[in-house]
Amino acid sequence: MSLPHAILTALLEKPSSGLELTRRFDKSIGYFWSATHQQIYRELGKLEQAGHIRALPAPVPVRGQRKEYEVLPEGREELGTWVARSEDPKPMRAALLLRMRAAAVVGATGLRAELTRHLALHQEQLDEYLTIETRDFPPPRRHTEPDRLRHLVLRGGIDMERFWVQWLTDALTELGPE
Numbered sequence: 001m002s003l004p005h006a007i008l009t010a011l012l013e014k015p016s017s018g019l020e021l022t023r024r025f026d027k028s029i030g031y032f033w034s035a036t037h038q039q040i041y042r043e044l045g046k047l048e049q050a051g052h053i054r055a056l057p058a059p060v061p062v063r064g065q066r067k068e069y070e071v072l073p074e075g076r077e078e079l080g081t082w083v084a085r086s087e088d089p090k091p092m093r094a095a096l097l098l099r100m101r102a103a104a105v106v107g108a109t110g111l112r113a114e115l116t117r118h119l120a121l122h123q124e125q126l127d128e129y130l131t132i133e134t135r136d137f138p139p140p141r142r143h144t145e146p147d148r149l150r151h152l153v154l155r156g157g158i159d160m161e162r163f164w165v166q167w168l169t170d171a172l173t174e175l176g177p178e
Helices: 002-013 018-027 037-049 073-084 095-106 111-136 145-175
Strands: 053-055 068-071
Touching (some): 002 018, 002 037, 002 053, 002 068, 002 073, 037 053, 037 068, 068 073, 095 111, 111 145
Antiparallel strands (some): 053 068
């Protein structure tokens, strides 16, 4: 249910075409809620049919022209209702942790290399988040609520990546050399 809400959020931030949304997802929302180009277009159709968004009128109608969408009052209301709704945390699903559990019964051959690879990927993501923080939230901190909320989302990503970097470092130390 969250993809339509992610799209409504992105469109409220800036009316966009499906292609622009896909690009924006890759640079922001996609860090914590990913979607393919096809999924985004499918949801845009559903949101338009539900009366939550509309395609902006083109200045000059041209066949094959990209549609740019904006959120209607009903879409804003739906998003506000969703934000206020109570939702329990979902159980974590991590294939790496399951792989480690399986290694306990079939042997850990190759596991160290995979942990090392994951450590590098999490370190790379952490570095990217820290670069974004430096670029988008330099001191002195902005004091508007939207800026504080966006920064808190980024800080959540930073903290999760720091957790994985530390946990993987500890796991590799615990496993010792192969």
